Amino acid sequence: MDQTKEQNDDYGYNLFPERKKSKYQKGSIGESLFTFSHKCQIMLHVAVETNPYAKVLLGALKNSGCAVYKDRHFSCEDCDGTVSGGFDATTSQIVLCQNNIHQQAHMNRVVTHELIHAFDHCRAHVDWFNNFKHLACSEIRAASLSGDCSFSNEVARFNFGLKKHHQECVRDRATRSILAVRKISKEEAVKTVDEVFDSCYNDHEPFGRIPHSKKDARFAYRDFENRDRYYENL
Ligand SMILES: [Zn+2]
16 A cells, blocks of 8 residues: 555544544533443443344354453444444454444444454454455455344335345445445445455354344354354363
8 A cells, every 4th residue: 555545544543533532532521421321331231241143253252262351342432424333453442333323233233243343353364454355355244244234124224125135235235334444436345345255255154154133143152152062072
């Protein structure tokens, strides 16, 4: 990447203004932020303790040597625009946008989506900043495996469709995620997603399948626990 591009590209950090400033600059709206922050913490707690998608990922991260601690690795913050969350690879922290997440189901999906990025970061040497293919691959997996494109979400968006539609939704969301954080053209983003789509869409780790519902995720969690048991018996 050349110097000019590096200077023009802030890697999406402009979407997360609190990443740059001190914690004590929140000022007079502190009280309402506390409320948002408190609600965010509670929903995060519910997600990591009860959501089967999150539990599969937390277990897999731990087994891969990247144990996730709620206080160290998650941060509830105010974000710009409509962004819901992000994975900050430089600090290995998941940012949850407390001003944009208002429902538990949404929190569950954001936590799951970002944990997939954390899992990819843990298991592979992902070059998030310079290799668009690496970023595209993780965005494809996060969109596909987090339930972002699951049937009920799509129905809610009046995008009633079949299996083929899941793939189109994943393509579309992955492309939009890249465009949100990197200054590249839409054509370049679409092309990059295309290039890695098949191999990344078919990589279902650590779920072993595309979990289309909580029920699927619960099965994946059961299988995951049995995997552990198998290792313990060796
Ligand atoms: Zn993402």
